[in-house]
Each structure stands twice: as structure tokens, then as C-alpha cells.
Amino acid sequence: MSDVAVIDRRKAFTERAQRANLLEYWAVGYRTSKPETGVVPYLWRWSDVKSLMEEAGRLVGIDESERRGLVLANPGLGGLPYMTNTLFGDVQLLTPGEAAPAHRHTTSASRFFMEGTGGYTTVEGERCTMGPGDLVINPSWAWHDHGNDGKDEITYLNILDVPLATHLGCVFYDYDYAREGDSDKHFQSVRKPINASHDLYATGGIMPKFVTRSGKPYSPQLVYRWESVITALDRMKSYRGDPYDGIIVEYVNPESGGSVMPTMSFNMQLLKAGERTFTHRHTASTIYCVVQGRGYTQVEETRLEWGRNDIFVVPSWSWHEHVNLERNAEALIFSVTDMPAVQKLGLYREEGKTAEGEIVRVER
Numbered sequence: 075m076s077d078v079a080v081i082d083r084r085k086a087f088t089e090r091a092q093r094a095n096l097l098e099y100w101a102v103g104y105r106t107s108k109p110e111t112g113v114v115p116y117l118w119r120w121s122d123v124k125s126l127m128e129e130a131g132r133l134v135g136i137d138e139s140e141r142r143g144l145v146l147a148n149p150g151l152g153g154l155p156y157m158t159n160t161l162f163g164d165v166q167l168l169t170p171g172e173a174a175p176a177h178r179h180t181t182s183a184s185r186f187f188m189e190g191t192g193g194y195t196t197v198e199g200e201r202c203t204m205g206p207g208d209l210v211i212n213p214s215w216a217w218h219d220h221g222n223d224g225k226d227e228i229t230y231l232n233i234l235d236v237p238l239a240t241h242l243g244c245v246f247y248d249y250d251y252a253r254e255g256d257s258d259k260h261f262q263s264v265r266k267p268i269n270a271s272h273d274l275y276a277t278g279g280i281m282p283k284f285v286t287r288s289g290k291p292y293s294p295q296l297v298y299r300w301e302s303v304i305t306a307l308d309r310m311k312s313y314r315g316d317p318y319d320g321i322i323v324e325y326v327n328p329e330s331g332g333s334v335m336p337t338m339s340f341n342m343q344l345l346k347a348g349e350r351t352f353t354h355r356h357t358a359s360t361i362y363c364v365v366q367g368r369g370y371t372q373v374e375e376t377r378l379e380w381g382r383n384d385i386f387v388v389p390s391w392s393w394h395e396h397v398n399l400e401r402n403a404e405a406l407i408f409s410v411t412d413m414p415a416v417q418k419l420g421l422y423r424e425e426g427k428t429a430e431g432e433i434v435r436v437e438r
């Protein structure tokens with residue numbers, strides 16, 4: 075057979091295979107030598123987010139929006155409402171007196187409180203008050219509603235595992251709080267002492283013996299206070315810390331010592347004045363929110379310069395290092411990672427670079 079005849083037969087074969095919804099293994103390009111998610115390193119400047127949020131506060135009613143959020147869309151994902159291939163994030167604003175009605179979903183959620191006072195979120199009947207720097211977790215399928223009892227606008231960052239749960243085919247939303255038979259059809263009554271789980275679990279190293287262990291895959295403690303975290307970090311400041319992240323602590327489930335929810339882990343890190351971390355990369359993606367300080371994170375070729383309340387993304391398997399540019403002040407950065415999900419699936423891999431630039435395997 076002539077070369078031309080062979081080419082024609084192969085072309086015809088390809089077309090017939092495609093009509094039968096069959097692709098030639100040797101021609102499809104999913105066998106990448108490293109993770110390729112499309113996610114790019116990116117930073118949302120707080121001044122931009124805040125002014126647009128305030129405008130949304132004037133233009134869009136909470137009744138029509140259910141949640142008045144601006145979704146942080148990674149520019150590498152072609153308009154999808156995701157920050158990374160596994161994590162979703164949005165910033166929400168409530169004006170004084172506003173409340174967002176109860177709903178629940180199979181996705182796991184979290185609120186990291188940014189600005190204002192008088193905010194709360196009620197999770198399964200427990201009203202969790204929120205002030206700047208506080209974290210409230212919202213486990214899968216827990217009813218939750220949010221409100222602002224203060225005199226000023228409140229803003230908070232929500233991080234959820236929406237893309238991960240979506241790709242696993244596990245997303246359900248439920249808006250029908252009315253059938254729960256509560257006194258109000260749209261908002262939960264407060265059925266437990268305010269911040270009950272904080273009272274019970276928030277002191278590290280001790281557990282209430284009169285409460286039965288839940289055995290659930292998420293933390294019974296729903297509120298994690300800024301004061302506790304900053305006090306702990308302050309105590310640890312004289313230590314060397316992690317070569318790649320400085321003095322970093324993880325919010326943990328007091329029952330198990332593991333991550334607070336099965337798919338996401340939450341951390342706070344302190345970078346000492348002038349600190350530059352070593353470089354590493356890992357198969358977990360991370361979202362950061364700067365609580366205090368000024369510096370930059372170098373992600374591969376991209377330099378993300380950050381200041382207070384800026385939010386940024388480091389994609390999976392991207393070399394990155396953090397630099398605190400202040401000579402006399404510490405930087406504090408909150409972060410959320412999908413690492414627990416990746417580890418449970420046996421897919422976690424990490425590499426670091428030594429001072430000499432040698433690449434070494436890191437075990438966690």
C-alpha cells in the first residue's frame with residue numbers, strides 16, 4: 075500500500091472511531107509528566123475586592139442574592155467560578171441588620187472573618203459569633219445561616235471544596251429549611267448555648283469528659299478564635315519553624331488531632347521580620363489570606379506582592395517561597411489547602427530545595 079493510501083485509511087479510521095465515541099489512546103494528551111490544572115498563581119487585591127463588595131452592598135439585596143458574594147475566579151480556568159481545581163472561594167458582605175437564610179449542602183465550607191463586628195453564623199443550631207481573624211467551619215450537610223447584628227458592614231472569606239465535590243459527582247444543595255419544623259421557616263432558632271463548641275473544645279490538650287465523642291469525620295469544634303491562634307504563634311516565635319512555611323500551626327479536630335474537615339485543612343503562619351522561606355512544591359493547592367504584614371510570594375515565574383487582606387492562590391506542584399518584606403514586623407497569613415483529601419487518596423507528593431538548590435523529597 076502506498077504512503078498516501080495508508081494516511082487515508084488512518085484518517086478514515088480516526089473518523090469512524092470518533093463517531094463511535096472512541097478515541098485513540100496514542101493520540102489523546104492526558105498523560106502529562108506533571109500536574110496540569112490550568113490554575114495560575116493569582117492575587118486579588120483587597121482594595122479592589124472591598125470597593126466592589128461595597129458597591130454590591132448598595133446594588134444587590136440579600137433577598138435576591140441569597141448570599142451576597144463575589145466569587146474569586148481563577149483567570150486560568152476559563153470563567154469557571156473556582157479558585158483552584160479543588161477549591162472555591164468567595165467574599166461575602168452583610169450590611170447591618172441583614173441575614174442570609176438557612177441552607178445546607180454536601181460541600182464542606184468555612185468562613186474566615188475579615189472586617190467588622192457583630193457577625194455570626196449559625197451552624198446546626200449553634201450560633202457562632204465572628205470577629206476579625208476568627209474561623210468558623212461548616213461541615214458537610216450542616217444547616218447554616220449568617221447575620222450581622224453590628225453597626226457596620228461585615229465581610230468574610232468563604233472557602234469550600236466545591237470543584238472537588240463536583241468532579242466526584244457528590245454535590246447536593248437543600249434550601250427547604252421550612253420543612254425542618256423550626257419556629258421560623260428561613261432562619262434557625264438558636265438551640266445551643268452561643269459558641270457552645272468553643273466552650274467545650276477550644277482549650278488545646280483537654281477534652282470535656284462528659285460529652286460523648288462524635289466519631290464524625292469533622293471537628294466538633296466549630297469556632298476557632300483569633301486570640302487563641304495568635305497567642306500560640308507568639309509562644310512559638312523563638313523556634314525555627316518549618317523551612318518552607320515559617321512558624322505555622324494547623325487548626326485541628328480536637329477528637330482526632332487531624333484536619334478539621336476531611337477535604338480541607340486550615341492553617342495560620344507567622345513569617346518573622348525579613349524572613350525568606352526555602353522553596354518547595356507539592357500536589358496540594360493552597361489559598362492564602364494575609365492577616366497582617368507586607369511581602370511577596372514567588373510562585374514559579376510570578377511574584378505575588380501582598381498586603382493586609384489580600385487573597386492569593388498557589389496552584390498544585392508550583393515552586394513557591396514566601397518573603398516578609400518588613401524589617402521590623404511579623405507577617406501573619408491564613409491558608410486553606412486540599413492536602414487532607416490528596417493525602418487520603420495517596421496522591422500527596424512534596425519536594426523542597428535546599429540552600430544549595432538541590433531538590434529533595436519531603437515526607438509529611
Ligand SMILES: [Fe+2]
Pocket residue numbers: 177178179183218
Ligand atoms: Fe452555604
